[in-house]
Amino acid sequence: MESKKKVVIACGGTGGHLFPGVAVAQEMKCRGHDVRLLISEKKVDAEASAKYGDLAFDTVPAVAKPATLSPKMIPFLWKLWKTTNQCKALLKEFGADAVVGMGGFTSLPPVVAGKKMGARTFVHDSNAVPGRANRLTARWCDKVLLGMEAARQFFPNSEVEITGTPVREEIQQLPSREEAAKKLGLDPELKTVLVMGGSQGAKQLNSLVVEASKAMPEVQFVHITGNFDYDRVKAELGDNCPTHHLIKFCDDMASVYAVSDLALIRSGASSLSEISYLGIASILVPYPYAADDHQTKNAEVFVEADAAVLRQEADLDAGVLVADVTAILGDTERLVNMSSASAALGVKDAATRVCAEVEKV
Numbered sequence: 001m002e003s004k005k006k007v008v009i010a011c012g013g014t015g016g017h018l019f020p021g022v023a024v025a026q027e028m029k030c031r032g033h034d035v036r037l038l039i040s041e042k043k044v045d046a047e048a049s050a051k052y053g054d055l056a057f058d059t060v061p062a063v064a065k066p067a068t069l070s071p072k073m074i075p076f077l078w079k080l081w082k083t084t085n086q087c088k089a090l091l092k093e094f095g096a097d098a099v100v101g102m103g104g105f106t107s108l109p110p111v112v113a114g115k116k117m118g119a120r121t122f123v124h125d126s127n128a129v130p131g132r133a134n135r136l137t138a139r140w141c142d143k144v145l146l147g148m149e150a151a152r153q154f155f156p157n158s159e160v161e162i163t164g165t166p167v168r169e170e171i172q173q174l175p176s177r178e179e180a181a182k183k184l185g186l187d188p189e190l191k192t193v194l195v196m197g198g199s200q201g202a203k204q205l206n207s208l209v210v211e212a213s214k215a216m217p218e219v220q221f222v223h224i225t226g227n228f229d230y231d232r233v234k235a236e237l238g239d240n241c242p243t244h245h246l247i248k249f250c251d252d253m254a255s256v257y258a259v260s261d262l263a264l265i266r267s268g269a270s271s272l273s274e275i276s277y278l279g280i281a282s283i284l285v286p287y288p289y290a291a292d293d294h295q296t297k298n299a300e301v302f303v304e305a306d307a308a309v310l311r312q313e314a315d316l317d318a319g320v321l322v323a324d325v326t327a328i329l330g331d332t333e334r335l336v337n338m339s340s341a342s343a344a345l346g347v348k349d350a351a352t353r354v355c356a357e358v359e360k361v
């Protein structure tokens with residue numbers, strides 16, 4: 001084994017940053033290193049980290065960058081400075097050798113603190129168009145680790161390694177379809193569609209799926225609505241849809257993936273890394289307000305590989321959804337081909353690759 005390292009992984013703000021961070025931490029721990037995860041104080045981070053009691057989490061304030069000319073810029077810079085000092089204290093107490101930032105402005109202060117204290121610094125970006133915080137830190141951090149080749153062009157002056165985006169341990173080892181269906185109260189025999197709107201919610205998409213599913217009673221839906229939209233979607237669905245199952249927040253994605261034949265989801269990078277790891281075909285509906293429209297660019301990678309169908313929310317109605325779902329699930333050869341194309345995009349050893357880079361410290 002490489003010599004034991006003390007590694008801080010900054011991964012707060014959203015599931016899309018937190019779960020790849022957990023995956024890196026799990027692999028680091030397996031390899032005998034000491035790991036601390038820095039997440040934000042947001043409820044979403046508390047909820048998402050709750051089941052990983054064997055990992056050590058610390059919280060730091062969430063830092064979100066306002067528009068450059070906004071008057072909120074001054075309080076932002078003040079908070080950034082204060083949080084960076086807080087991170088410096090945490091890093092010093094832990095004796096960190098390396099800091100890995102998984103993206104977002106919440107991971108900026110820990111990476112800055114790491115740099116100032118002489119630790120090795122890494123940023124990982126999982127999107128086709130990298131986030132702004134990562135583009136900023138990439139200028140001086142030791143190495144930029146990327147989920148997708150498409151993002152390389154944004155870092156012409158950095159040392160770059162394409163590692164793929166790590167996937168949590170439990171998703172690497174799914175239960176059987178029957179076991180998972182039993183756990184979730186589903187029918188393992190029915191063709192099943194996973195619906196997931198991502199961290200920013202998906203009110204319109206949620207409503208369209210409810211309307212579409214009523215026209216496809218032979219298809220089973222596992223629909224993760226997000227905490228905020230659950231009651232509204234439940235009311236829209238009514239009581240007569242036994243094949244449409246709603247989940248507020250899912251802490252057992254492994255079971256959900258194990259029963260899913262098709263994913264109808266946003267194109268957030270972590271969800272994409274998971275469905276490609278597992279070889280699941282998809283209909284992708286990018287979050288329309290994502291920074292630099294990066295979810296469309298993420299989705300395009302999957303569409304170009306014939307692993308997915310891309311639908312912009314503005315062009316979507318229930319009829320289009322019914323047609324897409326029926327066409328894919330009704331054509332076994334197409335479903336198998338899309339699933340294989342999805343699997344070909346998955347990077348099975350992404351966590352190992354990230355750890356191997358950090359171990360070079």
Ligand SMILES: CC(=O)N[C@H]1[C@@H](OP(=O)(O)OP(=O)(O)OC[C@H]2O[C@@H](n3ccc(=O)[nH]c3=O)[C@H](O)[C@@H]2O)O[C@H](CO)[C@@H](O)[C@@H]1O
Nearest residue numbers: 014015016019198199200249250253268269270271287290
């Ligand atoms: C709106 C927005 O800008 N979102 C961004 C955010 O990800 P965001 O968190 O929105 O979405 P992602 O698809 O990247 O990640 C969602 C993660 O949460 C998990 N999950 C989801 C629901 C649930 O109930 N339980 C659960 O465990 C999924 O399995 C997945 O691991 O950061 C990503 C990584 O930079 C970006 O690609 C996304 O575009």
